Amino acid sequence: MIEYVNSLKNRTDKDFDGFFEGWPNPPSVQKHIKLLENSSYIWLAVDNATGKVIGFINAISDRTLCAYIPLLEVLSEYRGQGVGSKLVQLMLDTLKDYYMIDLICDEKLSDFYSRFNMFESKGMILRNFKMQCGK
Numbered sequence: 001m002i003e004y005v006n007s008l009k010n011r012t013d014k015d016f017d018g019f020f021e022g023w024p025n026p027p028s029v030q031k032h033i034k035l036l037e038n039s040s041y042i043w044l045a046v047d048n049a050t051g052k053v054i055g056f057i058n059a060i061s062d063r064t065l066c067a068y069i070p071l072l073e074v075l076s077e078y079r080g081q082g083v084g085s086k087l088v089q090l091m092l093d094t095l096k097d098y099y100m101i102d103l104i105c106d107e108k109l110s111d112f113y114s115r116f117n118m119f120e121s122k123g124m125i126l127r128n129f130k131m132q133c134g135k
């Protein structure tokens with residue numbers, strides 16, 4: 001069974017494995033945990049049978065008006081079962097009192113996010129690829 005939790009309590013390095021699929025220079029597990037610790041809000045999907053984290057979403061916020069969702073990922077073997085949708089819904093519920101909730105995604109994920117009443121907008125981004133593994 002998949003459990004959804006909004007803290008890192010009882011989680012260890014060993015519970016995080018296999019994320020940042022396809023990233024050429026991914027953050028280490030320690031950096032992954034650090035970015036979750038430093039996030040304003042997180043939700044984790046945990047497989048109760050193994051205790052492993054199999055999906056996560058995070059948000060950073062000014063705690064007044066705006067929130068940004070930088071990362072969402074479900075381990076490939078757990079995709080297509082509604083885990084990603086559940087994580088998005090939990091995070092949007094958590095952020096329901098903010099005016100501005102933004103994220104950046106590939107074109108192919110527009111339909112996925114549209115299901116949550118999100119709509120396309122134009123954005124500008126900057127990527128410092130040599131820092132992809134985190135600082």
Ligand SMILES: CC(C)(COP(=O)(O)OP(=O)(O)OC[C@H]1O[C@@H](n2cnc3c(N)ncnc32)[C@H](O)[C@@H]1OP(=O)(O)O)[C@@H](O)C(=O)NCCC(=O)NCCS
Binds near residue numbers: 083084103
């Ligand atoms: C995007 C992601 C989190 C979805 O997780 P998931 O657990 O498979 O999501 P769900 O099972 O709730 O899928 C919901 C729907 O989105 C669709 N979908 C998921 N990933 C998709 C993708 N990469 N391209 C197009 N559609 C996608 C699924 O087909 C599914 O449609 P269905 O309900 O009609 O079958 C997962 O594919 C993932 O981790 N991808 C790699 C990281 C990533 O792209 N993150 C998003 C960053 S913005």
